[in-house]
Amino acid sequence: MRYFNPETMTEVLPGMHDMIGAVGLPDDYWFFTQTEMPEGKMLAVNEHGEPILVEVSFSEGELAG
Incomplete structure (x- = not known):
């Protein structure tokens, strides 16, 4: 089993990161x-x-840049 943090959108490593x-x-x-x-x-x-x-x-404004 591996873990994902939906707030930071990163992998979570038990023992290294807050679970x-x-x-x-x-x-x-x-x-x-x-x-x-x-x-x-x-x-x-x-x-x-x-x-x-x-x-x-x-959005249209983003394309105009």
Whole structure:
């Protein structure tokens, strides 16, 4: 079992990090197996505190830059 902190969106290591609020995830959960973010995606958290990938969306003002 590995752990994820939905507030900081990082892995939590027992004995090194505060476990308050950490969510247990299987060792083979996608978050622990990918090395980079797929293009057009960003990290978010679902209602269960689990990491998910969502589509990046830009507002019209952000595109004008």
